Amino acid sequence: MNEFLQFDNITFENKKHSISELKSISLEIRRDIIKMLALAKSGHSGGPLGLADFMAALFFDNYMKYDSSNPNLPSRDRFVLSAGHLVPVLYSILARAGYFPIQELSTLRKYGSRLQGHPGLDTELPGIETSSGSLGQGISIAVGMAMSDKLISKNSRKVFSLTGDGELQEGTVWEAAMCASNYKLNNLCWIIDNNDCQIDGRVKDVMSIYPIDEKFKAFGFNTIEIDGHNFEEIRTALNFFEENSKSSSKPTAIILKTFMGMGVSFMKDKYQWHGNPPSIEQAEQALKELI
Amino acid sequence: MKEYLKLQDKKTTREGFGEGLAELGEKYSNVVVLGGDITGSVMTSIFRDKFPDRFFSIGIAEQNATTIAVGMALSGKIPFFSSYSAFAAFRNADQLRVSVCYNNANVKIGGGHSGLTVGPDGATHQSLEEIALLRALPNMTLIVPCDYNETKKATIAVGEMIGPAYIRFGRPKVALFTTEDTPFEIGKAEIFRDGDDVAIIACGSMVWVALEAAKHLYNDHNINARVINNHTIKPIDSLTIETAARECKCIVTAEEHQINGGLGSAVAEVVVKSYPVPMEFIGVNDTFGTSGEPEELLEKFDLTWQNIYNNCLKVIKRK
Numbered sequence A: 001m002n003e004f005l006q007f008d009n010i011t012f013e014n015k016k017h018s019i020s021e022l023k024s025i026s027l028e029i030r031r032d033i034i035k036m037l038a039l040a041k042s043g044h045s046g047g048p049l050g051l052a053d054f055m056a057a058l059f060f061d062n063y064m065k066y067d068s069s070n071p072n073l074p075s076r077d078r079f080v081l082s083a084g085h086l087v088p089v090l091y092s093i094l095a096r097a098g099y100f101p102i103q104e105l106s107t108l109r110k111y112g113s114r115l116q117g118h119p120g121l122d123t124e125l126p127g128i129e130t131s132s133g134s135l136g137q138g139i140s141i142a143v144g145m146a147m148s149d150k151l152i153s154k155n156s157r158k159v160f161s162l163t164g165d166g167e168l169q170e171g172t173v174w175e176a177a178m179c180a181s182n183y184k185l186n187n188l189c190w191i192i193d194n195n196d197c198q199i200d201g202r203v204k205d206v207m208s209i210y211p212i213d214e215k216f217k218a219f220g221f222n223t224i225e226i227d228g229h230n231f232e233e234i235r236t237a238l239n240f241f242e243e244n245s246k247s248s249s250k251p252t253a254i255i256l257k258t259f260m261g262m263g264v265s266f267m268k269d270k271y272q273w274h275g276n277p278p279s280i281e282q283a284e285q286a287l288k289e290l291i
Numbered sequence B: 001m002k003e004y005l006k007l008q009d010k011k012t013t014r015e016g017f018g019e020g021l022a023e024l025g026e027k028y029s030n031v032v033v034l035g036g037d038i039t040g041s042v043m044t045s046i047f048r049d050k051f052p053d054r055f056f057s058i059g060i061a062e063q064n065a066t067t068i069a070v071g072m073a074l075s076g077k078i079p080f081f082s083s084y085s086a087f088a089a090f091r092n093a094d095q096l097r098v099s100v101c102y103n104n105a106n107v108k109i110g111g112g113h114s115g116l117t118v119g120p121d122g123a124t125h126q127s128l129e130e131i132a133l134l135r136a137l138p139n140m141t142l143i144v145p146c147d148y149n150e151t152k153k154a155t156i157a158v159g160e161m162i163g164p165a166y167i168r169f170g171r172p173k174v175a176l177f178t179t180e181d182t183p184f185e186i187g188k189a190e191i192f193r194d195g196d197d198v199a200i201i202a203c204g205s206m207v208w209v210a211l212e213a214a215k216h217l218y219n220d221h222n223i224n225a226r227v228i229n230n231h232t233i234k235p236i237d238s239l240t241i242e243t244a245a246r247e248c249k250c251i252v253t254a255e256e257h258q259i260n261g262g263l264g265s266a267v268a269e270v271v272v273k274s275y276p277v278p279m280e281f282i283g284v285n286d287t288f289g290t291s292g293e294p295e296e297l298l299e300k301f302d303l304t305w306q307n308i309y310n311n312c313l314k315v316i317k318r319k
């Protein structure tokens, strides 16, 4: 194996970090994504790279409650990846949080791996809350979890769920939105990755879903739109949800303005990188930029 | 092997779908195509680039696309909608049942990236159940072509027939072995190799694998296997199947699909009613797929000529 595709064994704690620390965490996540994808020789590079900043803050800046040594802790907050194809970013995060050995990242998409091309509960990878990959389903699962927590168990757990922007074209997504506000699920934080890219092109050209913010408002959400690569704004958004979960009866939608492929110059904002891995040479070049 | 078969190359079946569709577009001005954000993967992009006025991007909305197609069909158009088979048969199953089939609407669905051979994407994308679902729908015609040429012929043929139809095809390059001269008629299974010791009835990419098994059975044991390309799952060609049961007296089926409810089940329904003989079934056995390389998965899930071969030997003993 090429030396530059090897993974170091650094793990991160979930505590208040400085912004420069968060930046170096998200760089590590981006390097993992490039390495995993280059080794897998198939899979999605662009979306995961665009989410590295938000995901770093969500998992490593003391916003979510979890214990990687006790993945099934009944009081944990849950993260549901509705856009299952974005899972490389989640695998990297979970490994760096200590859920499973970091070296396992090199097995992505290989036969026998727990790191399936799209998350599967069947492999029992610690930290994965549900299978996903058929777009639009995860968010309804998240609504179900939030209903269970708030309306039946009446506990204070939170559910975070991430959808793509193309994913919002699936009709059931709006059924989930309707339900979330109908049942006043203020324990639900819905994150929308608005990179305006999907497989066939720009989201606005394939099937416009704009304006996102007003749609969610009309569906009864507290909404906030932020630069998904700015840690101050990410913190503002996560604090906004924290506040809403106490003082508002509405669910929260965080609209992340991101760039597909962020961090790698030749991938940035190019929808063609939605579903392709870098070649070994491209990975080497990308890793030189990610320092 | 019949003289009209000749191994030429490896080529994807999805190219056959995309090119067949473009040919249909040339011939009929009322053929329209609906896109589900993966037009390059399922190759409806060829039609889109040639006939941009008759291509409509619907976004990632398979249920909506299916019912929009019904609206177009009820307005005299011949709409094709294509996506991955995992989402073009299941996400929209209710729409297919009520709006497409109950209306007997002239809607055509192309289900791409089917089966295990979509590979590393894993279980969520490896559709292995559509045959079971679709063949239960009244009015539906279901075709699983075996290679590039046949997929192209099947695409044109479903465009020219009236009524709901679904074509299931795959992602990787597979053996291209039928030719211009190979007969193709919807509803008519084709005998690709003569023999009367055992019948191997297959569909899709398993037809070539079945021919391989037949070659080895002959070389190793002088066994003459009849290989039947059962491309049309519905309506099933009962006559060809019953004749195979009578003349070969045992049958092995092979498909890149669940055994439950698939081609094998369709064949067994005919056999049990007309002329019961011992059967063996090759397919995925009541389990989900997993990530891996296509060839690797076919091997791990026993969709190989060796397994067909062994099951032929086994079923012959049960005669």
Ligand SMILES: Cc1ncc(C[n+]2csc(CCOP(=O)(O)OP(=O)(O)O)c2C)c(N)n1
Pocket (backbone or CB within 6 Å): A046, A047, A048, A083, A085, A086, A133, A134, A135, A136, A163, A164, A165, A166, A167, A168, A193, A195, A197, A198, A199, A260, A274, B036, B037, B038, B060, B087, B091
């Ligand atoms: C129900 C369903 N239909 C189609 C697909 C195929 N698919 C996978 S990702 C994708 C595009 C998703 O776009 P977006 O949500 O914007 O994610 P991004 O391109 O930003 O990664 C599509 C169509 C799928 N996984 N599920």
